[in-house]
Amino acid sequence: MLQHRCLNHSAREAVARCPECRRYFCRECVTEHDGRAICSACLARLSRVTERQPLLLGWLTTPMAVALGLTVAWLFFYGVGRVLVKIPAEWHEGTVWEKLGTDG
Numbered sequence: 001m002l003q004h005r006c007l008n009h010s011a012r013e014a015v016a017r018c019p020e021c022r023r024y025f026c027r028e029c030v031t032e033h034d035g036r037a038i039c040s041a042c043l044a045r046l047s048r049v050t051e052r053q054p055l056l057l058g059w060l061t062t063p064m065a066v067a068l069g070l071t072v073a074w075l076f077f078y079g080v081g082r083v084l085v086k087i088p089a090e091w092h093e094g095t096v097w098e099k100l101g102t103d104g
């Protein structure tokens with residue numbers, strides 16, 4: 001039987017294998033994370049990665065981002081509204097249809 005030893009404690013018998021780095025560790029060197037026993041080095045690396053996602057989500061839900069989105073939406077509908085106001089005026093005058101008719 002091949003006995004694995006902890007990477008950090010060569011005197012201790014390994015009880016868990018880190019799924020990230022595939023190395024063996026004793027109970028003291030692994031931490032439960034997402035239902036897996038991960039070594040402290042990989043846990044630090046994973047926590048750094050996962051910390052970035054809340055930051056991005058936090059920026060998206062930030063009041064400033066919401067205000068920016070509302071401003072863009074308001075400008076968009078304001079611009080569309082101005083165009084829509086102009087179009088029916090020409091249609092009511094019939095100039096668009098007359099031009100189409102005479103050219104053909």
Ligand SMILES: [Zn+2]
Pocket residue numbers: 018019020021022023038039040041042043
């Ligand atoms: Zn690891």
Ligand SMILES: [Zn+2]
Pocket residue numbers: 006007008009012025026027028029
């Ligand atoms: Zn250890």
